[in-house]
Structures are given as C-alpha cells and as structure tokens.
Amino acid sequence: xxxxxxxxxxxxxxxxxxxxxxxxxxxxxxxxxxxxxxxxxxxxxxxxxxxxxxxxxxxxxxxxxxxxxxxxxxxxxxxxxxxxxxxxxxxxxxxxxxxxxxxxxxxxxxxxxxxxxxxxxxxxxxxxxxxxxxxxxxxxxxxxxxxxxxxxxxxxxxxxxxxxxxxxxxxxxxxxxxxxxxxxxxxxxxxxxxxxxxxxxxxxxxxxxxxxxxxxxxxxxxxxxxxxxxxxxxxxxxxxxxxxxxxxxxxxxxxxxxxxxxxxxxxxxxxxxxxxxxxxxxxxxxxxxxxxxxxxxxxxxxxxxxxxxxxxxxxxxxxxxxxxxxxxxxxxxxxxxxxxxxxxxxxxxxxxxxxxxxxxxxxxxxxxxxxxxxxxxxxxxx
Amino acid sequence: xxxxxxxxxxxxxxxxxxxxxxxxxxxxxxxxxxxxxxxxxxxxxxxxxxxxxxxxxxxxxxxxxxxxxxxxxxxxxxxxxxxxxxxxxxxxxxxxxxxxxxxxxxxxxxxxxxxxxxxxxxxxxxxxxxxxxxxxxxxxxxxxxxxxxxxxxxxxxxxxxxxxxxxx
Numbered sequence: 001x002x003x004x005x006x007x008x009x010x011x012x013x014x015x016x017x018x019x020x021x022x023x024x025x026x027x028x029x030x031x032x033x034x035x036x037x038x039x040x041x042x043x044x045x046x047x048x049x050x051x052x053x054x055x056x057x058x059x060x061x062x063x064x065x066x067x068x069x070x071x072x073x074x075x076x077x078x079x080x081x082x083x084x085x086x087x088x089x090x091x092x093x094x095x096x097x098x099x100x101x102x103x104x105x106x107x108x109x110x111x112x113x114x115x116x117x118x119x120x121x122x123x124x125x126x127x128x129x130x131x132x133x134x135x136x137x138x139x140x141x142x143x144x145x146x147x148x149x150x151x152x153x154x155x156x157x158x159x160x161x162x163x164x165x166x167x168x169x170x171x172x173x174x175x176x177x178x179x180x181x182x183x184x185x186x187x188x189x190x191x192x193x194x195x196x197x198x199x200x201x202x203x204x205x206x207x208x209x210x211x212x213x214x215x216x217x218x219x220x221x222x223x224x225x226x227x228x229x230x231x232x233x234x235x236x237x238x239x240x241x242x243x244x245x246x247x248x249x250x251x252x253x254x255x256x257x258x259x260x261x262x263x264x265x266x267x268x269x270x271x272x273x274x275x276x277x278x279x280x281x282x283x284x285x286x287x288x289x290x291x292x293x294x295x296x297x298x299x300x301x302x303x304x305x306x307x308x309x310x311x312x313x314x315x316x317x318x319x320x321x322x323x324x325x326x327x328x329x330x331x332x333x334x335x336x337x338x339x340x341x342x343x344x345x346x347x348x349x350x351x352x353x354x355x356x357x358x359x360x361x362x363x364x365x366x367x368x369x370x371x372x373x374x375x376x377x378x379x380x381x382x
Numbered sequence: 383x384x385x386x387x388x389x390x391x392x393x394x395x396x397x398x399x400x401x402x403x404x405x406x407x408x409x410x411x412x413x414x415x416x417x418x419x420x421x422x423x424x425x426x427x428x429x430x431x432x433x434x435x436x437x438x439x440x441x442x443x444x445x446x447x448x449x450x451x452x453x454x455x456x457x458x459x460x461x462x463x464x465x466x467x468x469x470x471x472x473x474x475x476x477x478x479x480x481x482x483x484x485x486x487x488x489x490x491x492x493x494x495x496x497x498x499x500x501x502x503x504x505x506x507x508x509x510x511x512x513x514x515x516x517x518x519x520x521x522x523x524x525x526x527x528x529x530x531x532x533x534x535x536x537x538x539x540x541x542x543x544x545x546x547x548x549x550x
Contacts, residue, residue: 004511005504021446021464044504047496048453048479050469051507069444087463089440094433096426102438106465109457110487113466119453120496123466135446135464168424174416195412198419202405216402220412228398235398269538270497301493323426330418330425339414 001128001355003053006044007363009356014054017125017133022069025137027079031154032127032374033058034355035083036184037297039255039363041118043267045274046299048107048119056374057083057115058157059127060150063137070137079141080153081134082161082324085113085122088139099321104135110300112321120299128355130376142328151343152335154373155185160342161327163189163251166295167197169318170247175200179236179245179285181278183211183223185345185371186295187251191219192340194247203245205232207257210368218344226258226281236285244287252278253296254303266303276303283309294319348372350380439463451476453483475503490546498539505533 002012017026038055040046063077073079086093086101092112093101104113105122113135116126125132134141144153163186172178178194180187183206194202204215207227216223224239226232237244254266254274262275282292283306292315310317334340347370350358357380358372409415421427442463450470454461471479482495 005508020449020467022444023464044500047493047500048482049500050471050475051503052469054468085464087440089435089442091433091435091438091440094431094435094440096431097429103440103442103463104465106452106454106458106462107483108455108487113464119466119468123452123468125466125468165426168426174419193418195409195415196418197424198416200409212402217404220404220406221402222405223402225398270501271538271542300487301490326425330423334414334417337414337417339417 001054001056001352002051003041003049003055004051007042009042009055009359011353011355012052014125014129016131019065019067020133021135022067023136023138024067025063025070025073025134025141026065027059027061027081027127027132027134027141028064029059029061029127029130029132029376030078031060031150032056032129032376033154033157033159034128034358034362034372034374035158036186036255037117037253038359040253040274040297040299042359042363043255045254045267045270046118046120047301050119053116053118054125054129055116056126056128056132057117058154058159059115059132060144060154060157061127061132064131066137072138073141073143078144078150080144080157081115081127081132081141083114083158084140084321084324085115085124085135086140086325087136093139096323096326097320098323098325108300114321128352128374130352140325142325145332148332148335149343151346151373152341155342155345155371156324156328156331158322158324159185159345159371160189160331160340161324162186162295162322163191164193164196164327164331165320165322166190166249166251166293167193169293169295169320170194170197170249170291171316171318172197172199172247174198176246177201177203177240178247178249179240179282180204180221180249180251181282182206182251182296183208183215184251187249188215188219188345188370189340189342190249190251190295191215191221195219196334196339203236203239205236208365211365211370214345214370232258233281233284236281240287244290245285246287247291247293248282248286249293250278250282250296254298256296262304272303273299273301274303276305279303280306283313283315286313286315288313289315291316291318295322345371346373348381350374352376354380453479455483456486473503473506475499475506478502491543494539494543494546498543501539
C-alpha cells in the first residue's frame with residue numbers, strides 16, 4: 001500500500017526491498033495489522049509524511065534473504081518483527097530502551113525508528129506490503145515459537161506489548177484505581193494488564209459502545225461512554241469518591257474525540273500535533289500526586305497541555321514508545337499460562353488488495369471493527 | 383455513599399446509560415490478577431538496564447550507504463548507521479524539506495515547514511490524480527472537497543509559518 005493523501009491510500013507496485021546493510025534481512029509478509037497509530041498517519045498528522053510511503057509496523061513473515069552479518073536467522077524462518085527499528089548496541093538500546101534507539105533515525109533525535117511511520121521516524125517502508133526490509137535483523141526480530149499462533153505473534157509486535165507497557169508505566173500498586181482513556185486495542189490490553197499488576201478497579205472510557213462492550217467483557221472493566229456526559233472529568237471524580245483515579249492512561253493520542261476546539265486547531269488546521277483532549281482529561285481526572293501515562297501517539301511539534309494542573313497536582317507523567325522486545329519473555333509466559341489470548345481482539349481480515357477498504361472500516365469504526373489484519377494474497381472477511 | 387458526599391448538593395452528573403456489569407465483585411477472582419504485582423515480574427522495571435556503553439552510538443561496525451538524499455537532523459553528529467529510503471525528497475516539497483532540516487527539532491520553523499511540505503506534496507498529488515483520473519476508493523466529489531480542504535490547510539500553515547518567522 002502507499003499513502004496518497006489524508007484519508008487516501010491505495011495499492012501500488014513498488015520495487016522489492018533490497019539488502020542495504022550487512023545486518024539487514026528481507027521478510028516476506030504473511031500478516032500485518034493496521035494499528036490505531038496508523039490512523040494518525042492516515043489523517044496526515046505526522047510531519048514529513050511523504051506521498052508514496054508504505055505504512056505498517058506490526059508484521060509477521062518469512063525470512064527470504066539475510067545479510068552477511070546475520071547469523072541468528074536464515075531464509076525460511078518465521079519471524080515476528082517489533083515495531084521498533086533498533087540496533088541493540090547504542091547508549092539507549094544497551095539500557096533496554098529499544099524505542100529510543102539512536103542509530104536508526106537520521107531525521108530526528110526525539111523519536112526512534114519505526115517501520116512505516118514517516119521520515120520523522122526514520123523513513124522506513126512498513127509491512128503492509130508483500131515484502132519488508134528489516135534492519136539490524138540480528139537483534140530486532142524473533143523466530144515465532146512453535147506453540148504461538150501467527151495471530152498471537154502479530155499482536156506481540158506492538159499492540160499487546162504497548163498496552164502492557166502502559167500499565168507498567170503507571171507503577172500500579174495493589175488496589176489502585178486505573179482509568180484508561182480509549183477502548184481501542186492498546187486500551188483493551190492496558191486494561192487487561194492492569195489486573196495482572198494488581199489493580200483494584202479498572203475503568204475504561206470511550207465514545208463507542210461496541211468497543212466498551214468488548215473491553216467490559218474481555219478485560220473485564222467498568223466502562224463509561226463519555227459522549228453521554230456533559231463533563232466527563234466530574235463524573236470520573238464522582239465515581240472515585242471525588243478523590244480521582246490513582247493512575248490515568250491516555251491510550252488515545254493525537255486523534256482524540258471530544259473537544260471541538262482541539263479538533264479545529266489540531267486536526268483541521270494542523271496548528272498543533274493533533275487533538276490532545278484525552279491527555280487533558282487524564283490530567284484532570286487523576287488524583288493529586290497520581291500518575292498519568294501517555295501511550296497514545298503524539299507527533300511533533302507540540303500540543304497544548306495543562307501544565308499548571310500538572311504542577312499544582314504534583315503529577316508524575318510517564319511516557320515512552322514501548323521497548324517491544326523487552327516485553328516478549330514475560331508476555332509469552334502470560335500467553336502460555338492462558339492469562340491473555342491476544343488474538344481474541346482480532347475482528348477483520350483484509351487482503352492487501354483491499355487495504356483501502358480496511359483503513360476505511362477501521363478508521364470509521366464500522367462493522368464492529370476493533371483490530372484488522374492484512375493478509376497479502378489472502379481473502380477479506382470479518 | 384457517605385453522608386459527606388450529599389453535602390455537595392444535587393448530583394450534577396447523571397450516570398451514563400452505558401454501564402458494565404461484568405466486573406467481579408472480588409477482582410482477585412479475575413484470571414491472572416496480581417501475577418505481576420511484584421515489580422520484579424515487570425520487564426521494564428527498572429526503566430534502564432545496567433550498561434557499560436558510554437558513547438551515544440556504541441560500537442558501529444558497518445554503515446549503510448545512501449542511494450538518495452537523506453535528510454539529517456542537525457542534532458545528529460553524523461548520518462545514522464542505518465536509515466530508511468522510502469521516498470526521496472523532490473520538487474517544491476523537497477526544497478521545503480531541505481529548508482526545514484536546516485533548523486533544529488526545537489524550532490517551530492522545522493516542524494511547520496515539514497507540515498507545509500507535506501500539504502504541498504499531497505496537494506500536487508491530488509491534482510495529478512484528478513487530472514489522470516487515477517483509481518482510489520474516493521469519488522470525484524470527495525476529491526474536490528479534499529482539494530478545497532487541502533488549500534485551506536496549506537493557507538493556514540503558511541500563515542502560521544509567516545507569523546512564526548515574524549516573531550523569530
């Protein structure tokens with residue numbers, strides 16, 4: 001697929017990727033997912049997003065070719081590819097901060113490398129294609145364990161680790177009330193993970209009833225449709241005995257819904273990096289000295305932020321791109337123990353040829369869509 | 383509800399109709415509850431692992447050779463060992479990107495110029511698609527609306543850049 005303009009993607013023929021570095025691999029994609037953060041690209045909210053870019057940072061596939069320095073993978077291996085492009089040996093990677101790798105993104109130092117996520121994130125083509133180039137293949141990808149399904153592996157490349165990481169950033173303690181903004185895949189996995197970390201209450205808010213129904217049953221979680229409320233923050237205070245939540249997680253990012261002013265300046269006029277109303281509500285709904293986690297994606301350059309409330313409430317703000325590879329050992333244990341079955345959130349499959357329809361269904365929240373999978377050479381069905 | 387809550391007066395917030403009844407009363411009955419209560423079970427605790435690496439790049443052994451123009455943040459001391467080459471900069475939008483990368487990541491001029499370049503890139507693509515009648519899922523009316531909206535956005539961003547430059 002290639003990006004043509006906001007709300008417009010299409011399938012194009014592009015040259016197949018080549019080995020450009022001794023530690024590269026070329027992977028034939030067997031499954032790719034459309035991520036909620038791809039919506040930010042689809043809406044044209046990331047700077048330096050060039051027409052012709054191929055999206056996709058959640059990928060599973062078969063190794064076709066490896067560079068001379070790659071010794072842990074061979075052609076034919078089935079691999080899951082973390083969304084972070086990362087070297088494994090820079091100052092940041094050596095400390096486990098794979099989302100902050102300094103060796104893979106010449107265009108910006110504030111952001112690491114991400115497949116298919118604009119030149120601001122390194123200018124890499126993504127996995128919503130037949131083939132993808134994987135830099136530092138000796139470090140990033142991992143062979144899919146035999147007892148892990150392809151669909152579960154796909155969700156281990158971003159959505160599950162990111163949701164789980166969000167709960168970790170919250171430093172959840174036993175009995176904490178955790179309030180999650182957004183019932184998309186990240187919010188759903190963050191809700192499930194909050195229980196693993198001992199939360200006492202998990203509340204998820206969104207404006208889409210079908211997603212609230214799902215997370216309410218699946219996580220499980222208390223759910224609130226904020227669109228029915230005049231002032232959601234007051235309601236969240238009320239249902240937490242006017243204390244506020246201990247931890248609030250913004251799992252929405254820059255494509256939020258719920259503020260006309262933010263939408264005008266952030267999404268329509270592009271005068272800030274999208275609509276940050278979820279972050280505003282998180283700051284205002286958390287208790288004093290609580291923790292606000294930003295896991296929803298925001299791009300440069302800047303967003304309006306309630307700095308006075310953050311300072312006066314003594315809040316801790318935690319955020320980062322998830323270091324995916326670091327989460328895998330523990331998450332594989334959870335999957336094997338039956339505590340999480342990530343593929344249960346998959347709702348739709350689209351052939352690569354139908355990807356424009358896939359984006360339309362996902363971004364317009366049609367047909368009960370929660371998480372769509374792209375299958376090159378596959379058939380489309382819900 | 384404790385008596386003190388009633389002193390706040392009439393409840394200002396009605397309960398939304400969408401409520402959930404699936405959370406067990408005893409959350410400890412939820413499968414896996416507390417499995418990672420101990421921070422030792424949380425893979426990103428501590429945030430930073432111990433390391434002896436003291437340089438920002440570490441031990442770089444090989445470098446990818448660029449085949450097209452690669453823009454570089456002026457906060458990088460050199461070109462990174464690997465990089466993407468998705469789309470080489472070109473045309474007017476490419477010239478704007480060249481200009482944008484002269485300025486640091488902390489400047490509005492850098493990011494707003496990139497956004498302006500993106501809109502120009504899109505705008506010329508839409509115009510070319512319209513002229514060619516290329517197939518997408520969009521219909522003609524939607525394309526026209528997109529063109530008009532794109533023009534408005536380009537104008538707004540250009541105004542923003544102009545104002546930022548006046549202040550700089």
